[in-house]
Amino acid sequence: MAERLVAIGRSGDREAFAALFEYYAPRLKAYLLRAARDPSIADEVMQETMVMVWRKAAQYDPAKASAATWIFTIARNLRIDAFRRGRRPEIDPSDPALVPEMDLPADQAIVRQEAESGLRKAMAALSETEQQLLQLAFYEDLSHSSIAARLGVPLGTVKSRIRMTFAKLRSSLEKSEDEGR
Amino acid sequence: MSIRHHVSDDLLVSYAAGSLSEGWSLLVATHLALCPRCRSRNRSAEAIGGWMLDCAGAEPVATGSLASVMARITDANPLQSQQRGCAESTPCSHDLPEPLRGYAGGELAELGWRRVGFTAARVEIKTGDPETQVRLLRFPPGMEVPEHGHGGRELTLILFGSLHDGGCVFERGDVADVDETVEHTPKAGPETGCVCLAVTNSPLRFRSLALRLVRPILGI
Numbered sequence: 001m002a003e004r005l006v007a008i009g010r011s012g013d014r015e016a017f018a019a020l021f022e023y024y025a026p027r028l029k030a031y032l033l034r035a036a037r038d039p040s041i042a043d044e045v046m047q048e049t050m051v052m053v054w055r056k057a058a059q060y061d062p063a064k065a066s067a068a069t070w071i072f073t074i075a076r077n078l079r080i081d082a083f084r085r086g087r088r089p090e091i092d093p094s095d096p097a098l099v100p101e102m103d104l105p106a107d108q109a110i111v112r113q114e115a116e117s118g119l120r121k122a123m124a125a126l127s128e129t130e131q132q133l134l135q136l137a138f139y140e141d142l143s144h145s146s147i148a149a150r151l152g153v154p155l156g157t158v159k160s161r162i163r164m165t166f167a168k169l170r171s172s173l174e175k176s177e178d179e180g181r
Numbered sequence: 182m183s184i185r186h187h188v189s190d191d192l193l194v195s196y197a198a199g200s201l202s203e204g205w206s207l208l209v210a211t212h213l214a215l216c217p218r219c220r221s222r223n224r225s226a227e228a229i230g231g232w233m234l235d236c237a238g239a240e241p242v243a244t245g246s247l248a249s250v251m252a253r254i255t256d257a258n259p260l261q262s263q264q265r266g267c268a269e270s271t272p273c274s275h276d277l278p279e280p281l282r283g284y285a286g287g288e289l290a291e292l293g294w295r296r297v298g299f300t301a302a303r304v305e306i307k308t309g310d311p312e313t314q315v316r317l318l319r320f321p322p323g324m325e326v327p328e329h330g331h332g333g334r335e336l337t338l339i340l341f342g343s344l345h346d347g348g349c350v351f352e353r354g355d356v357a358d359v360d361e362t363v364e365h366t367p368k369a370g371p372e373t374g375c376v377c378l379a380v381t382n383s384p385l386r387f388r389s390l391a392l393r394l395v396r397p398i399l400g401i
Contacts, residue, residue: 017254021247026239033240043243047250054254065224069231076199076230086203086309089210091220092279099278099354101217119225120232138198138230139237144191159191166190166226173225 001067002113009057020067021050028075034139035083045082049075066116079141115173122172130165137162184216186355192336193219197226204313207284207306208336208356208380214278215354276341281378284308285317289341289376292317300324312382319376320344320369327366333382334360342373 001023004016028049032042052074060070080088091098123131136147144162148155188196188209195201196209213220275282276289284306285292294302301324306315317340320326337344337357344351346367351357359365369375 014251014254018247018251021250024234025242025246025250027234027237029240029242030238031234039240040243042240043246046242047246047253050250051253054250055260059260065227066231068234069224069228072230072234073227075234080199088199089203089207089280089284091210091214095214095275095279095282097275097278097282098214099217101220116228116231119228120235123229123232134229135233135237137194137200138233141198141200143200143202144195162194163190166194166229169229170190170222170225173228 002062005053005057005060005067005070006062008054009060017054020053024053024068024071025050028071031072031075031139032079035079035141041082045075045078048082049078052078063112066113069116083141119169119173122169126165126168130161133158133161133165184218184352184354186349186351186357187216187219187222188212188336188356189358190222192358193222194226194229197223197230202312203308203310204315204380204382205336207280207308207315208338208378211278211281211378212338212354212356214280281306281340284315289317294319306378313380314382315378315380317376318379320374322369322374323371324369324374325366326368334358335379335381337367337380338378339375340378341376343370344368344375344377345370 001020004013004020007013007016008020025046028046029039029042032045032049033039036042036045049071053071056074060067064070065073077088077090080086123134126134133147136142136150137144142150144158145155148158151158192201192205192209196206201209213223277285282288285304292304294304297303297318300321302319304317306317308315322342335358337351339351339353339355339357341353344357344367346357346365349357350370357367
């Protein structure tokens with residue numbers, strides 16, 4: 001999928017875009033339905049997301065994220081615009097006051113994709129409770145205090161479980177990044 | 182510059198998921214602008230969302246969706262990729278990074294600082310988030326912030342100078358994260374003073390009765 005996104009960004013490849021749509025549109029709709037409930041609104045925001053994927057494809061950098069992760073961030077932002085009143089403050093990559101990172105060598109792209117697949121293995125190995133917690137945080141658009149209320153546990157417990165789960169995932173990601181180097 | 186105190190994982194995961202409210206998100210995003218390491222952590226957190234997009238199910242889309250999107254992209258202009266920030270060797274003219282600069286409405290020196298007590302000053306930052314209070318605070322060199330506890334959580338991002346708290350020194354980009362269990366007396370750096378972004382979800386509780394009485398005057 002990463003190659004397809006790159007092809008869309010480079011040459012406006014409509015065939016690659018149609019293939020991307022076929023795979024991601026139903027997944028985006030499932031994601032958006034968690035917040036929208038109304039299927040026609042979920043369809044609308046899904047279309048909005050796919051149009052944005054097309055328009056932003058030239059900005060996609062496979063060294064930084066898989067196609068799924070990049071598309072998720074676009075859908076997440078449009079979901080916030082559509083369903084919540086607050087804005088989502090974000091960094092401005094062109095801001096001269098941004099402290100830049102070191103340039104990644106070209107083969108880091110492969111490393112990143114491999115690292116993400118390592119992360120996926122680690123996520124599949126999480127316990128059901130841990131997976132449920134991440135699902136609530138990422139898909140149901142619940143704050144940690146709402147998650148605590150939903151699960152009937154104290155807020156501190158939710159926070160520490162999320163920290164532990166993320167630490168576990170992060171260590172697997174960093175490990176596979178190191179191995180890929 | 183090396184940042185030693187970073188945003189915690191629970192904030193970063195909420196921010197990546199898109200469920201963190203605007204006030205806290207402003208501080209997290211401003212820290213990310215100053216901290217490449219946390220931008221990489223943030224990408225790892227976003228990868229959880231990517232994984233879910235792949236694995237957490239699919240729903241049939243409305244008929245004609247593809248045709249309608251294909252028609253729309255024919256007219257849509259691609260957005261060009263953006264430039265990178267200035268190299269570390271080039272001095273930057275901004276003392277506030279985005280997104281904070283836009284929220285504050287200018288550079289530190291241009292803002293409408295309001296006196297707090299005799300020597301400190303503050304600028305209220307408006308957000309659409311009713312859950313948090315967001316403000317810039319400026320303390321003169323060596324000033325002690327009166328000992329206080331918290332009814333909730335307080336995040337402080339240092340933007341200029343330093344803040345000394347419980348044996349730790351916080352400098353530009355560092356985040357101090359305290360909750361209701363902490364009572365502390367932070368102190369501004371002896372030479373530089375301190376300017377910071379403070380986000381709280383409840384008013385501070387000062388311990389001494391006298392300080393409680395002046396709190397409405399201090400406005401913190």
